[in-house]
Amino acid sequence: MEFYGSADKYGALVxxxxxxxxxxxxxxxxxxxxxxxxxxxxxxxxxxxxxxELSTYNAGRGKKVTFTQFPVTLx
Numbered sequence: 378m379e380f381y382g383s384a385d386k387y388g389a390l391v392x393x394x395x396x397x398x399x400x401x402x403x404x405x406x407x408x409x410x411x412x413x414x415x416x417x418x419x420x421x422x423x424x425x426x427x428x429x430e431l432s433t434y435n436a437g438r439g440k441k442v443t444f445t446q447f448p449v450t451l452x
Contacts, residue, residue: 378405381424388419388426403425403447 383391383400391400396422405421416422422442430448 379408381406399445402428
């Protein structure tokens with residue numbers, strides 16, 4: 378996969394170089410054939426969206442933090 382861009386909650390591509398709010402979706406392009414045709418309306422073939430996940434980290438002693446992040450690992 379390679380990073381393609383970001384999209385807002387309506388699915389529109391975010392063209393800003395500096396994001397001031399978290400995007401609703403991360404767009405990635407599949408670099409290899411996955412055996413099926415993947416196409417989302419308004420995006421090139423093989424570009425898919427990933428939604429962020431809400432996570433909570435409990436540090437103990439009543440301290441915790443909740444945050445939103447995309448479920449990806451950079452390589």
